[in-house]
Amino acid sequence: MLQKTGEFVWSLGVLAVLGGCATVNPQHDYDRVGQRVIEATGQERIYRPEDDELVDELVEGLTQDGISADEAAQISLLNNPSLHAAFLDVGMARADAVQAGLFSNPFVGVSARFPDGGGLANIEASIAQNIAELWQIPIRKRAAERSLDATILDLARTAAEIAADAKAAYYTAVGTDERFRIAQENFDIAKNLLELALARQEAGAANELDVNLSRGIALDSKIEVERARLAGADARRELATILGFTSDGDALVLADPLPTESPETPNPESLVLLAKVWRLDIQTAQQAVAAAQALLEYEYQRVWPVIELGLALERSERTSQGGRDIAADTARASIANGSLTAPEIQPRSERRSEKGQDVIFGPSLGVELPIFDQNQAQIAKAQYALQQARKTLDALDRAVTQEVRSAVDRAITSWRLMRMYRDQSIPLAQDNLDLSREAYRAGRASFLSVLEAQRFFLEARLGYVEASQSAATMIPVLERTIGLPFDRFLSEVNKPTEPNQPVEEDGGP
Helix, strand or coil, X not given: XXXXXXXXXXXXXXXXXXXXXXXXXXXXXXXXXXXHHHHHHCCCCCCCHHHHHHHHHHHHHHHEXXXXXXXXXXXXXXXXXXXXXXXXXXXXXXXXXXXXXXXXXXXXXXXXXXXXXXXXXXXXXXXXXXXXXXXXXXXXXXXXXXXXXXXXXXXXXXXXXXXXXXXXXXXXXXXXXXXXXXXXXXXXXXXXXXXXXXXXXXXXXXXXXXHXXXXXXXXXXXXXXXXXXXXXXXXXXXXXXXXXXXXCHHHCCECCCCCCCCCCCCCHHHHHHHHHHHCHHHHHHHHHHHHHHHHHHHHHHCXXXXXXXEEEEEECCEECCCCCCHHHHHHHHHHHHCCCCCCCCCCHHHHHHHHCCCEEEEEEEEECCCCCCCCHHHHHHHHHHHHHHHHHHHHHHHHHHHHHHHHHHHHHHHHHHXXXXXXXXXXXXXXXXXXXXXXXXXXXXXXXXXXXXXXXXXXXXXXXXXXXXXXXXXXXXXXXXXXXXXXXXXXXCCCCCCCCCCCCXXXXX
């Protein structure tokens, strides 16, 4: 009996050791996130949960001599608190994947029934494991792994969007700084016009209306200075928020100016094909389809949810027997034999049989019969979920096509407007303003013509700043829309592309 009981306990120990081997370690998953983000942004490094103590040092090194647009993107990938929080989704998804690969705990049952006459109890013990999980776990684990892949891609997409937002906010802040500078210069120009009108009034060549109109323009220019200052402060605070800073945004030193030259943009249809290969949200949607497919297979396997195979042990009860009277047994044996006779000695096996102490040990099998619940509802739900995932992927695929075309169109238009302001509007407005002022001083033109020329010149300068700012922000917009850094998708666009396939654990497009 001790041997059988030992085998029973040993079985429990083996199962416990096998179950205790599973650990949750998302470090490899963090590496995969980093690889995806580097591909999408071109940056060298991204935050990892174990780098918390290094982040401040890295950010300080990046901000010592001012920051460029690329450095702003790098800082956001290291220091943005929302990104820090999103990283923990990967850890939770890894925990789900580990859990999906674990067997359910075995069921152990023990019962004891005591005989009414005393003695040792009847003992029954069993251990059983659901062996249906032998074919359910691989499918369940595959579904969890696909969900983990989707979480990794979604986090990488979030990080890439944060980096693009940082670049866009950077150029917005630079643009508002430039707008503030232009507004101050425009105010100086308006004051010069007012001084000219006052001088003409003293000479008797201008009236009070001319002076008041000049004062009005000067006042409007001063108001525009205040508006530009506030817009600049708000833009810097927005940039500081994306970068994860709590310091005043005015302390940021922005080293990159607004670009003055526009890059060449490839054909929109080529970029559409490229975006469908590299867009992380499309890859996420593909992984969602794969996860939904695996989940449907898992639900089909759960028609027979429980098939328990185990071991059972039973020891029958041992009844209590009274003590043996040796003298009486000797007397009875002597009388029976006619001479002094020792009583009969009963073998131990016979005594055990009489007392009842057999041990029964063997396999057991239990099956949950799918009579009423055949998992029909969960199978149908999984089918709907798969159809939904496919429809979502199709909708995203179509939306990306139009999104890329729109982004390219807006980028080309922004760069074209910037060139038109720089090469045509501002030079023309400057010439008109100079000519109108000279004519006004000579008495050959009315004051209204000077006002109109100055208004055109001020609007052209502000329009150029806005167009330059818009043109600069279109670069990160295109990066986010295509899913690659600007210089890389320019080099990739001429390469042949293959239809995008669902991304495996360590694979890439």
